[in-house]
Amino acid sequence: MIEAAFFALLVIGMVGAGAGVVLLNRITGAALLMAFTFLCNAGMFLLLGAETIAMFQVLIYVGAITVLILYGVMFTPQRDRPYALFFQKQTPLAALFVAPIAIAVAVFSFSFRDSTAGPKGADLAPLATSVFRDFAFPFEVASVLLLAAMVGAIVLVKREDE
Amino acid sequence: MIPLGAFVAVSAVLFFIGVTGVLVRRNAVVILMCVELMLNATNLALVAFSRRGGIPDERGSVFVVFVFVVAAAEVAVGLAIILALYRNRPTVDVDEVHAMKG
Numbered sequence: 001m002i003e004a005a006f007f008a009l010l011v012i013g014m015v016g017a018g019a020g021v022v023l024l025n026r027i028t029g030a031a032l033l034m035a036f037t038f039l040c041n042a043g044m045f046l047l048l049g050a051e052t053i054a055m056f057q058v059l060i061y062v063g064a065i066t067v068l069i070l071y072g073v074m075f076t077p078q079r080d081r082p083y084a085l086f087f088q089k090q091t092p093l094a095a096l097f098v099a100p101i102a103i104a105v106a107v108f109s110f111s112f113r114d115s116t117a118g119p120k121g122a123d124l125a126p127l128a129t130s131v132f133r134d135f136a137f138p139f140e141v142a143s144v145l146l147l148a149a150m151v152g153a154i155v156l157v158k159r160e161d162e
Numbered sequence: 163m164i165p166l167g168a169f170v171a172v173s174a175v176l177f178f179i180g181v182t183g184v185l186v187r188r189n190a191v192v193i194l195m196c197v198e199l200m201l202n203a204t205n206l207a208l209v210a211f212s213r214r215g216g217i218p219d220e221r222g223s224v225f226v227v228f229v230f231v232v233a234a235a236e237v238a239v240g241l242a243i244i245l246a247l248y249r250n251r252p253t254v255d256v257d258e259v260h261a262m263k264g
Binding site for chain 1: 174176234
């Protein structure tokens with residue numbers, strides 16, 4: 001019962017804040033609502049009994065990625081624009097294509113009737129075993145990807161005239 | 163007990179909110195935020211399916227960790243591209259960037 005109430009609160013928070021990211025004109029507000037969506041998603045992970053993933057979610061998404069996005073907002077000009085120029089010209093066409101797929105997928109997703117694991121705790125040990133035994137090579141490749149992304153980001157924003 | 167379908171439905175709704183944002187907004191930074199929303203929705207679906215039937219299978223969570231890595235790399239390179247673009251022409255409006263338009 002408490003689980004269901006918590007789930008309903010998280011759904012309202014996630015969908016409401018997600019819609020706010022798309023609809024809000026103030027870009028700083030959109031970024032903070034995005035952080036709130038990430039936080040609600042961490043709550044969902046807790047409900048599913050994946051507390052390690054929830055911790056990573058708070059550390060990486062709510063912490064790091066939101067700060068990066070806020071820096072992006074700071075470094076680019078955000079002038080207020082009329083609401084008529086808010087959306088792209090292709091909006092009706094996009095709605096025409098996305099809406100049928102979205103409705104079909106949302107209806108289909110309710111067909112999964114299986115139960116989910118509740119919070120039992122201690123998912124860190126099996127996760128670590130899985131990462132470092134079955135997925136050791138992809139883990140190393142991921143670190144190379146992060147290094148390449150870091151070098152690429154530095155090269156892209158480096159000034160030429162220094 | 164919350165059924166699996168509820169989690170998957172929330173994930174689908176959040177994913178399509180992100181798709182809508184990517185397709186309709188003009189501001190490049192907001193488009194980046196909406197891509198992050200889509201990645202989050204896939205994370206939720208992956209964790210929900212890895213808990214299917216009440217038996218945790220951590221392989222789904224491993225994929226979530228890799229999605230975290232890719233999302234961090236993507237947002238770093240994406241913001242670098244937006245800043246480089248802003249240096250060349252002072253706009254973050256994707257409609258005004260049409261140098262490669264045929």
